[in-house]
Amino acid sequence: MQLDQSIPEGQNQELRSGDIGSINLKPNPVSKESFRVLGNYRNEKALLREGILSNQNSNSRVSGKKLSTEDVIRLAGERFIHFSSKKRDGFTNFTNPYDPALISLTVEDAKMVDLAHLLLASAEKVGYKQFEAADKLLVHCEAMVSERGHPVERIAFHFSKALRERIKTEREHNFHNLGNDQGRSIRGLPTGVDIITAVLHQEVPFSKVMQFASIQMILENLSMAKKIHLIDFQLRNGVQWTLLIQALSERKTFPVKLLKITAIQTSDKERTEDIGKKLQSYANSMNISFKFKVVSVLNMKDLKVELFDIRPGEAVAVYSPVVLMTMIGRPQNLHTVLKVIQRLRPVVMIVMEVEANTNSPAFVNRFIEALFWYSAWFDSLEDCIDRDNQCRTEVERSYFGQGIKNIVAAEGEDRTTRSVKIGVWRTFFQRFKMVEIDISKASVDQANMVLKQKFSCGSSCTISKNRKCLMVEWKGTPLHSVSAWRFK
Incomplete structure (x- = not known):
């Protein structure tokens, strides 16, 4: 099962309904501001x-x-x-x-x-x-x-x-x-954060907009969970989880008995553990019972359910920020990761991805x-x-x-930098019996609040809906999607 790379030029790149082993690139409809790649040309x-x-x-x-x-x-x-x-x-x-x-x-x-x-x-x-x-x-x-x-x-x-x-x-x-x-591990995941990505996060609105909307969706879908197990496929500096910890500390009904974060990493385990210690300290200051674990794998095809230590009563949420696209060129890794997530049975899986087709x-x-x-x-x-x-x-x-x-x-x-648009991901996710959850109005409001309060250049960044997912746009051009999923 893969996002197909082998379509000969000149052929129509449509889904082959009878081929359950692959998914081809299917052109998205034309919109006023977004670019589409047409797949059936003679030259x-x-x-x-x-x-x-x-x-x-x-x-x-x-x-x-x-x-x-x-x-x-x-x-x-x-x-x-x-x-x-x-x-x-x-x-x-x-x-x-x-x-x-x-x-x-x-x-x-x-x-x-x-x-x-x-x-x-x-x-x-x-x-x-x-x-x-x-x-x-x-x-x-x-x-x-x-x-x-x-x-x-x-x-x-x-x-x-x-x-x-x-x-x-x-x-x-x-x-x-x-x-x-x-800074990416060729067969693994993007790792680390430095001053470059920190500047992007602080000065350009897209990252924070997506994080605030995602955290709101996690809170809503786990609103009654007393034990929360969050699996993060790209921890970076972990600052986004201080927002979640703070929100959980203010919850009046269904108070949280335990927040557990499992971070997946393919290199620099020591640095990831240091981030976990900082999150532990912050959780203590918020009176939130907290555990942090690192799952280390050299290759994502070696990921296994048993590595996550899911305990009875834990509500699982999966956070995948611009990660799945890094495995498009290695479909075995992508297939393994999604099968593992399927077996984890998360209440919600948040997927952020690049809204462009650079996979042709x-x-x-x-x-x-x-x-x-x-x-x-x-x-x-x-x-x-x-x-x-x-x-x-x-x-x-x-x-x-x-x-x-x-x-x-x-x-x-x-060619490791590959991306496909949300329509392709939707079709691909169906193979794993994933059902899209509507991004709530509150999540959209959170994203818009960040734009107004945090960024002087935010007026050119807009939030829209594409069916059930959220699109983050710059002057009308979709750049990123944020979608939420559950498994049948």
């Missing part, structure tokens, strides 16, 4: 053109309006489609001062559209393995990028580097050693999807953190740059 150029067209937004052309990073990418896509239909040579496409698509834009925005256009043209040439032509385009692209400038310059800096890496590996026929090195086997497919998703993220950093902030540069270099490189330049098991 990559058609895919590139129609993929961009599906992302058009007429509001991006308002004269005098400052364009968002994603608006620039859309306009560049329209311009790419227009000029690629013309029989022009050289670089006249990028130097035409009378281009009607740019007349109403500021000088800076017009320059950024030019840059994004070059990037798309470079990606097309790489997709066709026309490396000499791609080299020439990238030279012009690289002359315009900046790691500390406009967000389009910054995102183009990382994507152009990734394209260079792909050209190199294609020419050498060597896709190895391109694994994602964002087709290079151009995932390049476009990644470009739009990361453009929204880079735009949020522009609004929330100063350009000259060193931590922002490190966030973009280490946290996002490595992910971009992995999506664009790696293949096979080395």
